[in-house]
Amino acid sequence: MRIALSGFTGKDSTILNQVVKTLEESHIQTQIMNTSNQDVAKDVDMVLVPGGDRGILNYFHKTSVQSAPVLGLYESNSTGFLAQIDVKGIDLIKESLKSGNYEIREEERLAVKVDGKEIEPVLNDVAIFSNKSAILMEHFLRINNKDIWHDNSDGVIIATPIGSTAYAMSAGGPIILQNSHVVVVVSVNSLDNTRRPLIVSDECFVEIVDITSSHHCEVILDGTSRVKITDKLQCNKHEFPARLVTLNNNYSATRIIEKKVKYAEDLLRMPPSAKLILKTLEYEGAMTQKDLINKTMLPERTIRLSLSHLLNRGYVKKKISLRDARQKIYELKI
Numbered sequence: 001m002r003i004a005l006s007g008f009t010g011k012d013s014t015i016l017n018q019v020v021k022t023l024e025e026s027h028i029q030t031q032i033m034n035t036s037n038q039d040v041a042k043d044v045d046m047v048l049v050p051g052g053d054r055g056i057l058n059y060f061h062k063t064s065v066q067s068a069p070v071l072g073l074y075e076s077n078s079t080g081f082l083a084q085i086d087v088k089g090i091d092l093i094k095e096s097l098k099s100g101n102y103e104i105r106e107e108e109r110l111a112v113k114v115d116g117k118e119i120e121p122v123l124n125d126v127a128i129f130s131n132k133s134a135i136l137m138e139h140f141l142r143i144n145n146k147d148i149w150h151d152n153s154d155g156v157i158i159a160t161p162i163g164s165t166a167y168a169m170s171a172g173g174p175i176i177l178q179n180s181h182v183v184v185v186v187s188v189n190s191l192d193n194t195r196r197p198l199i200v201s202d203e204c205f206v207e208i209v210d211i212t213s214s215h216h217c218e219v220i221l222d223g224t225s226r227v228k229i230t231d232k233l234q235c236n237k238h239e240f241p242a243r244l245v246t247l248n249n250n251y252s253a254t255r256i257i258e259k260k261v262k263y264a265e266d267l268l269r270m271p272p273s274a275k276l277i278l279k280t281l282e283y284e285g286a287m288t289q290k291d292l293i294n295k296t297m298l299p300e301r302t303i304r305l306s307l308s309h310l311l312n313r314g315y316v317k318k319k320i321s322l323r324d325a326r327q328k329i330y331e332l333k334i
Contacts, residue, residue, distance in 0.1 A: 001028045001046075002029045002031065002044040003023060003028055003045065003048055004040050004047045004048070005020070005032055005033060005048050006032075006047050007049045007050055007055050015073075015087050023094060026095065026098055038062075038063055041066075042066060045069075046070070046071055049073065050072075050073045050087065054285075055072060056070060056083060057123055057124065057223075058224065061120040061123075061225065064121070065240065069245045070242070070243065071097075072085075073087050082244065085247060096247065102246060105246055107160065108161065108181070108237055109122060109123050109238035110158065110235045110237065110238060111235065111239075112126050112221065112235055113233070113234040114227050114233055115229060115230055122160075123162065124162060124166045124167070125168055125222065126158050127157040127219070128219055129155035129188075129218060130214075130215045130217050131216055134154075135213055136191070137211060137212070138150075138151070138152050139151060139209065139212075141156070141198075141206075142208075143206055145207075151190050153189055153191065155187075156188065156208055157173065157184075158183060158186075158206055158208075158233075160183055161176040161179070163222075164184050171186050172186065173197045174197055182202055183199075184199050203237065209233075211232070216228055217229050224285075271306065273302050274309050277292060277316075280292060280295055285331065286330065288328065289303055289307065292307075292330070316330050316331065316333055317331060317333040
């Protein structure tokens with residue numbers, strides 16, 4: 001068996017050495033993979049990716065070929081929703097990997113073009129918002145070259161089934177079960193109170209066109225990458241779906257939905273400042289308290305109380321900065 005290791009950075013060297021040693025003890029060949037040698041992903045039996053859910057999303061952003069199945073690794077007490085195994089548990093599953101005792105599921109991805117230029121594909125969702133909060137965006141939604149609606153709203157989200165329980169759900173979108181072969185379009189806080197989320201076949205060609213706003217707008221890919229947009233977003237089903245490894249029946253669509261629904265219910269009860277911090281950490285990654293103050297423009301006391309609330313609820317974790325031991329870094333734990 002051959003396994004590629006992708007996404008390990010310099011700071012992950014200890015983890016990488018541990019994984020390589022554990023796998024090679026079971027005579028599993030390993031190979032380092034980076035974005036410049038994507039063809040490795042086609043030639044191996046599996047790809048291991050660190051960084052939990054975020055690591056998996058980043059991997060599929062950079063991979064345009066048909067990849068071998070991906071197994072996500074995490075390093076905390078929470079698996080998130082995509083990652084399957086703690087790094088420390090590699091030793092426990094190496095024989096299962098070698099014998100093929102696992103399942104593979106496929107999740108649709110979306111190919112994305114911004115102003116006619118092809119950019120990174122997404123696994124969860126692609127969204128368009130003004131770069132300044134509370135600024136309306138005017139747009140037309142077009143499906144298969146036919147105008148569906150003209151709208152003024154905070155923004156638009158286009159999500160896959162696996163992404164329907166992410167940002168789209170928090171914006172009022174429906175929960176879509178795996179393998180439903182559809183995408184959902186959600187207008188966020190539309191001025192038209194009759195506007196409802198729209199579910200269309202994943203064979204459709206979806207466009208958001210004639211985008212205008214008093215500030216420039218941005219396309220947000222899976223809550224990470226941002227790309228400036230001036231006029232048009234185009235989406236369609238990517239030719240290569242994401243193939244994910246499932247271990248020991250460790251994945252259940254209904255269990256994932258149950259977990260995400262509980263998260264959504266908790267969000268409803270959270271103070272607005274805590275919600276803003278969660279979304280900021282989701283989009284921007286790990287940040288210090290000072291970074292959060294600068295990004296959210298919330299008072300220091302509000303940031304401190306909200307972080308305490310999120311830490312107690314288990315949605316955020318705190319660690320020491322390697323650059324400055326006096327600084328604490330906060331990141332998502334879900």
